Amino acid sequence: MSFFTSLSGMRNAETDLRVISNNIANAETAGFKKSNAQFSDLVATGGSTDPRTTPGIGATVSSISQDFGLGQLEQTGRVLDVAINGDGFIATADGISGDITFTRNGNLQLIATGELQDANGNFVQAFPVDANGDTTSNVPNNVVVPTVNAAGSALSTISIDARGIVGATYSDGSNEPVAKIALASFAATGGLRPIGQSKWEATADSGAPEYGEPGIGNFGQVLSGSLERSNVDLAEEMVSLLTAQRNFQANARAIDTATAISQTVLNLQR
Structure with missing residues (x-):
């Protein structure tokens, strides 16, 4: 024995x-x-x-x-690098299956068609906003930044503020809010299933995701120009x-x- x-x-x-x-x-x-x-x-x-x-x-x-637990936040100076200073996950959708996964890795990129993606090509989920940057729907969807505004001016730069608002600046100097990044939380975070690439998927143990705006309630603020290191x-x-x-x-x-x-x-x- x-x-x-x-x-x-x-x-x-x-x-x-x-x-x-x-x-x-x-x-x-x-x-x-x-x-x-x-x-x-x-x-x-x-x-x-x-x-x-x-x-x-x-x-x-x-x-x-x-x-x-929160990892160290490291400044990168890159506008499309975002870190969550607090609770919440960035939701991303697979371009083929549409499956939603969740990550704390905010290394984002803008492709030629205007979609905002993570480093693995999944589409970042965000709430639609009006001209003042206020949320108009609580159902998140893919972020699409218009590459040309109504006046015909080409996209110059984009920005992401602490409230998660994705703003587009055009060659004529105009600035327009495009969307507000949606953060997800779970009743039992420990029930999330890791699937690699610093991503998790919801399970029956974690419960369904609850979406909210950065800086509201228990959701952390979004820090542009930073990434969260491993803990x-x-x-x-x-x-x-x-x-x-x-x-x-x-x-x-x-x-x-x-x-x-x-x-x-x-x-x-x-």
């Missing part, structure tokens, strides 16, 4: 090492959120078992939870890495000890 107990410990240490390695590998990934492995013990019990003599039979992974603390991860390695070695040593004891018992029986 000691072999299987130590084997479970080695498997758990391996899982812990994989989680820590993934955190370290994404230390420079914008919008990445680190994960933590949680473990629980296993006990062989029965109705007639004396609780004072109940042995443990190892451990198992109980959960791998995500830490959605991985390399010093903390290195300590965890050493601990997981020691756990693996200790369980391996326990198997060696159990093997030696078994060999001794077998020799005595000869």
